[in-house]
Amino acid sequence: MNLSNLLSLVAVITIFLAVLLSFFLVSVKTQNKLSNRLFALFLIWTAIDISGVVIDSFLTEVGNLQMLRPLFIFLQLPTFYLYVKSACYSDFKLKWIHLLHIIPFLLVNTILIPRYYAVDLLGKVDFLSNIQSMWEIQFNFILIHIQIAVYLILAFLNIKKAKRLYLENYAGESIETFNWLFQFTVALSIFYGIALLKNIFKFSEYQEWSDSLTVGLFVFELLIISWYLLKALTHPNLFRSLDSKLQLVEHIISEDEQEEDNDTNETSEELIALKKYMEEEQPYLNPGLTIQDISDAIEIPVRELSLLINHQLNQHFYDFVNSYRIEHAKKMLKDPSKNKWTVLEILYESGFNSKSSFNTAFKKHTGTTPTSYRKSL
Incomplete structure (x- = not known):
């Protein structure tokens, strides 16, 4: 089996699992409907992103789809970030302001209109023939990696805060689910780190290294999705979400510093009553x-x-x-x-x-x- 066939096989299996898990998350009866749907949407963007290996082999001529499909990656991390928010906080709701997260996706498609989407077939072929030197592609390459870094950092910060809030207000086993969410985000960080390395080789003289890393990425992505599927099946109620109105103790202390100190005797009495x-x-x-x-x-x-x-x-x-x-x-x-x-x-x-x-x-x-x-x- 050559590299191309292996890549297609892994892609088909990964897409199948992603769609299967998406259907499971949307159809399963649970209190975490919003978080399940957001993660299902993240999986759909992922399936679209990797479907190029299969779809491109069936396309007989150059079209807008070939450019649009890989740009759905600009929706992956914003959706994952919103999933983290919804998984951590029970009162999280989607609002109109969250549409701001699609601005990068709209931007990268807008700048491609003059020299790709709006031109004829010969113009598209010429653009793709010189794709590595096109400023639009270079801009998109830089923007996507900035976006990935920003959203992964935001995801880690939200998980860290949610875990601290849980430790200060709850005493169940759900702390393990925050640890798992952290591990899953780490796995995604490694995945996108390898993808960055792959793209660097793609625009260099080491093209064969990029091809090898592509296969590794597809296998890694398959493992990540399988891991989540296993967790979803064995732990259907994965998260006990928090109330986002809860405050960290350090914030409460900061506010209290502006007020009078608590009476020492009163604190001692409360401590005795608690114990x-x-x-x-x-x-x-x-x-x-x-x-x-x-x-x-x-x-x-x-x-x-x-x-x-x-x-x-x-x-x-x-x-x-x-x-x-x-x-x-x-x-x-x-x-x-x-x-x-x-x-x-x-x-x-x-x-x-x-x-x-x-x-x-x-x-x-x-x-x-x-x-x-x-x-x-």
Whole structure:
């Protein structure tokens, strides 16, 4: 099998999976409808982008489609960025202002009108024959890589902020989904980094290197889509989204610096009330516990409770709750009457709802694994 046939085969498989996953995301019943649809749209742009390997072999003459198709890449990263926003925040909605994200796509097509879209067949052939020296193509090449860098940075910043908000306000297992979203964005960054290298070779004397990297990119893209498909099937409710109105503690502190300091005695009383509630009522056994739940129970406003835990105790709410869960798990591991209990049973009884989150939290608080801890007793 030659390089061209291999490329076509991988492209067809990738396009098939992308379309299949898009259909699954749009049709599946879930609360994350908007984020699913945005990611499905991202996959459609991706399928269009790589379809050139297949479509171009069937085109008998030069046309506008050959230029328009690869330019859909200018819609990929804006759509992915909006997907990240919708996946992180439950109240995210598409607004008219989001149409600004399509400006680069419109711009690159507009500048091609005079010397490509609006000319006859001979003009198009002449343009494609000298494509590497055309300023429109060079401009598009520079713009797409600037756009990729900007949107990937924005995606990483949004994930980082959302994860911090989650740690300060929630104590479930969903932190793992933010870690996965970060990993997926890293994978995309690597993909586009290789694509940049491929394009550099394409406009140089090392054309054969560009062809080899193209095959590698298609295989990598196939792996990324397969990875997401696996996650979508095994974790249909991938994200527990946040309220975008939540504030980071550092912002609350910054605002409070302009106001009077809290009374020390009042803070101490609130801290005593919080610890008493945690020890006596054991709310941490609820795997879906949120800071709002505790706020309602001990009648301390969420804002003050967040400052108390994150600033006064110097802990994220996530770690604060897990510290109680781990102590509860340690007592169960020490209890002779529970010797026959499995680690899985103990983690569920302690308020965790996944083995990976339990092992990570246990090792963070004790320096060892649950199994090793039990053996050392």
